Each structure stands twice: as C-alpha cells, then as structure tokens.
Amino acid sequence: QRQLVESGGGLVQFGGSLRLACAASGWTLDYYTIAWFRQAPGKEREEISCINTSDGSTYYTDSVKGRFTISRGDTRNTVNLQMNSLRPEDTAVYYCAADRYYYCSGNDRADEYDYWGQGTQVTVSS
Numbered sequence: 001q002r003q004l005v006e007s008g009g010g011l012v013q014f015g016g017s018l019r020l021a022c023a024a025s026g027w028t029l030d031y032y033t034i035a036w037f038r039q040a041p042g043k044e045r046e047e048i049s050c051i052n053t054s055d056g057s058t059y060y061t062d063s064v065k066g067r068f069t070i071s072r073g074d075t076r077n078t079v080n081l082q083m084n085s086l087r088p089e090d091t092a093v094y095y096c097a098a099d100r101y102y103y104c105s106g107n108d109r110a111d112e113y114d115y116w117g118q119g120t121q122v123t124v125s126s
Contacts, residue, residue, distance in 0.1 A: 036097075
C-alpha cells in the first residue's frame with residue numbers, strides 16, 4: 001500500500017507562515033495529481049489546493065488564493081504547501097492526497113483520490 005506522510009504542521013500566530021510537506025514513501029509523485037485537503041472540527045473535509053504534475057497546473061480555493069502556494073519539492077517524491085498570512089480560520093488538520101489518473105480542476109471530491117496521508121495539525125492563534 002502506497003503511503004503519504006505529511007509534515008510541517010504546528011502552532012503559529014495570526015499572520016505567520018508554515019510550509020507543509022507531503023512525501024511519498026518509497027515511490028515518486030511523477031504524473032500524479034496531488035491535493036491538499038483540510039478539515040476543521042465539525043466541518044467537512046475540503047480541498048484547498050491541487051497540482052497536476054503532468055502539466056503543472058494548479059488550483060486554489062478562494063479562501064487561500066494569494067496566500068498559499070502548492071509546488072513540487074526538491075525531490076521527485078515531495079509536494080509542498082507554503083502557507084502565508086495565516087488566519088485563525090485556517091486552523092484544521094491538513095491532509096495530502098494523490099491519485100495516478102485523476103486530473104484535478106478544483107472543488108474535487110475526496111473520493112477521487114486513492115492515497116492519503118494521516119494528516120498534520122495546523123493551529124493559528126489570534
């Protein structure tokens with residue numbers, strides 16, 4: 001079973017930055033679509049960003065547009081999410097997900113992705 005591991009979460013003050021990393025354990029992310037989802041307490045899991053590595057196209061949900069950036073990492077098995085100007089409403093568990101054959105276009109359903117990480121907590125204090 002292919003695994004994804006998220007890292008980089010933590011506690012940050014309002015306006016601060018964090019960089020999350022999603023690493024594929026033992027395989028590369030070439031030609032995969034990778035997405036970042038988040039889930040706050042009492043809310044549904046929502047896709048906030050995705051990247052189609054086949055052509056480099058990206059998507060951001062409106063609430064993070066201009067503040068978050070998704071990108072390939074320095075190695076073929078990582079994707080990063082740079083989060084700037086963080087707000088308390090960004091507090092959530094952040095998950096990365098990947099799929100070999102899906103092409104994301106925004107507002108994608110979670111069940112479109114086959115592989116998931118365990119999540120990393122991001123907490124933004126006001």
